[in-house]
Amino acid sequence: MKLSGKIALITGGSNGIGKATAAKFVAEGAFVSIADMDDAHGSKTALELGPNCSYQHVDVRKSSDIDLWVKSVLATYGQIDILVNNAGIMRDQIMVKIKEDGTVIKLSEEEFERVIDINLKGVFLCAEAVAEVMIRQKSGVILNASSIVGLDGNFGQTNYVASKAGVVGMTKVWARELGKYGIRVNAIAPGYILTDMLAQVPADVLDKMAGKVPLRRLGKPKDIANVYCFLASDEAAYISGDVIRVDGGAVAGT
Template sequence: MKLAGKVVIITGGAGGIGKEASVCFANEGAHVVVVDCDPQQVEKVANEVNGLGLAVDVSRRDQVDWMVSEVINRYGKIDVLINNAGITMDATLVKMTQEQWDRVISINQTGVFHCTQAVVPHMIREGAGRIINTSSIVGRMGNFGQTNYAASKAAVIAMTQTWAKELGRKGILVNAVAPGFIVTPMTEKMPESILQGMKEKIALRRLGQPRDVVNVYVFLASDEASYINGAVIPVDGGLSI
């Protein structure tokens, strides 16, 4: 097992890509901390992976600080943080409300800042750690109707590369993964005509699976990625080329 004994926090860990990550990291021997905003789903997934489940809104710094203290009290360390939590509230620029802008930025961007800033001092103390941030190809390419989401995911890339420079000398590696169109409960509700149009834009002519993204998470968290820092790895089937 690649991650035996590692303590891994996965935000957004109770659904979609995050749930797949929770299961896969547990299978690799990690102590998984499932963090999400839905208490019932958090408890369900945490029980499934024999991990610790914490219901947290990552936009709330007080809740994030509580989450980190709970993990330290339980395990004494944090080896890996996966900033996977994210939401969408789509609208074109002229129709986007302040609430839509603020909420997406608060989860997708400020939440990443909160969790990383709260966790890093404990990694510095250990002289090692991995931060894995979930960006998106939209953060580099933009997307119709996603001003808020694209801005938040571009910010994740900028924060990743800044933190890689700041924290690398302290033994902490910071990288990002940029998924493309991935099969999730959200895409499963889309009309087939829309899904077909999405597939035609992808070189591989198919949508990705959550496991495609999680495989990269596992690699970046493992010893095999010990000289990768500040990278933004696309997992998009060739959509961004």
């Protein structure tokens, strides 16, 4: 098993990619603590995955929640080997649009801040809390959820793209700052993955998106979970500061 005996923390693990990653990590021998705000699905996931998975209510925007989470995992297991910063949201809106009747629609300051708070500040707060533990241990792996749109840009996603490009930047900074302690930091840039995040997209649009992917299908959560597992494992011992595209060959922003 690739993650035998490892202690892993996964944010946003109640659903989608985070849930698939928790399942993969448990199957590979890890003890997983998932953190989310969706308590119903979080508890259900932990129950489904058995005694090696637990759930804790954490809002990644709140350092007080994160501190409690890290303390409780340390109290139970005494170490933290892996953090997957997966929690994220999308609130799409063109920055400025002037309709034919003169109505102006803008991306609001609130929606900009909301996405940045969860997708960017949340990643920073969790990494900062866990890095302290990993520095003392002199080992660890931090994995961050970016997106192909964080690399390529995308129409109507100012806030989301800013957050995911920021995650790429932080990944490269932390790989430099933490490498000397034996801590590896990488990011995954998923393409279009079929989860609740794409639930708001109409079926015909999803079909068109799949048609533009060279592999002619949308991604599955386990396509991403498998790569998180590889990056978390010792097989990736010499990979740090990198962003791995997992997108079926797709190019965003066209």
